[in-house]
Amino acid sequence: MLDTVPNRPDLPPEIARRRTFAIISHPDAGKTTLTEKFLLYGGAIQMAGQVRAKGEARRTRSDYMQMEKDRGISVSASAMSFDFNDFRFNLVDTPGHSDFSEDTYRTLTAVDAAVMVIDGAKGVESQTQKLFEVCRLRDLPILTFCNKMDRESRDTFEIIDEIQEMLAIDVTPASWPIGVGRDFIGCYDMLRNRLELMDRADRNKVAESIKIDGLDDPKLADHVPANLIEKLREDVEMARELLPDLNPQSVLEGHMTPIWFGSAINSFGVKELMDGIGTYGPEPQPQSAEPRQISPEESKVSGFVFKVQANMDPKHRDRVAFVRMASGHFKRGMKLTHVRSKKPMTVSAPVLFLASDRELAEEAWAGDIIGIPNHGQLRIGDTLTEGESLRVTGIPSFAPELLQNCRAGDPMKAKHLEKALMQFAEEGAAKVFKPTMGAGFIVGVVGQLQFEVLGSRIELEYGLPVRFEPSQFTSARWVHGPKEAVEKFTNANKQHIALDNDGDTVYLTRLQWDIDRVERDYPEIKLSATKEMM
């Protein structure tokens, strides 16, 4: 049986009721549709569909770019908060396209769990698998939603087997589908012995729940066609024999995922999933930091920046730093310490992301995501505290895999271009390298599509047409070592040296051979493909 008591009664209730999570999926599996239904049941909006509609009208939502509309991809992450039953959900949206893996990685540092959405006809797809691996690096608990069950889908055992094998995680069915494709009528709730029946006529109607007394209850025949009852009984019996029982501890440790079957577009199975996130998803977790870990229940407030987004509102050149609260009870107007600069910062206009609009946040608890408008002081990886010198760890920056020279269409606009590029670099949307010899900039990204996004954003937001051209370099490595050794090395390799957007020294090359040579010839120098953001 489900119990609605928070997993951790020792936490302050406001923290214990928070669930901060992201959705991971392959494009087209139904993430957007599911998000809309979450918001609908969260009471955040009146009607599903408004997430998109409003975004288009106001251009302040994550889907505001023309390119996103054209390509149907969501480029930038945003956060949404809503209440459901006793819980406060914070849903952090992850960019869907594989080219944005670094951004996605950082987004996942801000959540305590992930909902994995798969298409019932397609099973585990490539992008699902990649994102799952990222979650696994942090042992994030995963809850699975198998979507589009109203369509012809694969055999239930086959889907479960595929997840177990491809992702090496135990799968336990929280519900069991009844009928396939056009004959799909709903699910048997394995945790509560209930029938959940789907209403095909009204897509926004919540499924009807019918309490039954196990699968031998004669009431079953009133709702389920005879040919489906037999199959259901057999399947459930076999599932109970072959598949592991739900073990909440194992779910929290990331070793087991409960799976719900449903149809997001028909609002079916969504509430059960939400119940599951509340019941089995973790409350806000401790945050690794130097020199000590931060616990959510600490009375002092702390948080860290995991994302910076510029120009959310094209009319104002503002930047919003997305901050995951790591501890305490934040109140608007609080003075916090920006640990990197050791400067105080009064947070007077923090923003909460309530469904499709931004709203001023009066308070926030550990687990919440708030936006802090600023003029560039806040960077990804920054920690805010009430004075203690803590630095949240584990938010890496990856060496870009693709490098291109970037030029302004109008050579007189080079300074403007620098400003624009630096702003995107702060967002973490690209790395910008300024070679020590020669003019111009080299821009590094993880995936090709990012160049196009950058190009169209620079044009849209700065009115500055730009060109990307092939660079002679293909790899970038951060240079570490004792000061003198670094100087000697950079002086001898000037044509390969650049400064990144934080002013750190980088070695650019096109050959792995060069990297090996440096490590052989300069034993004191270390070249690394990642650096911690700070």
Ligand code: GDP
């Ligand atoms: P995303 O790319 O993961 O965000 O996927 P979307 O939510 O945009 O959904 C992709 C397509 O699948 C859209 O055309 C949706 O209308 C459709 N879709 C989503 N959920 C369901 C479902 O439960 N059943 C069916 N048949 N189609 C669905």
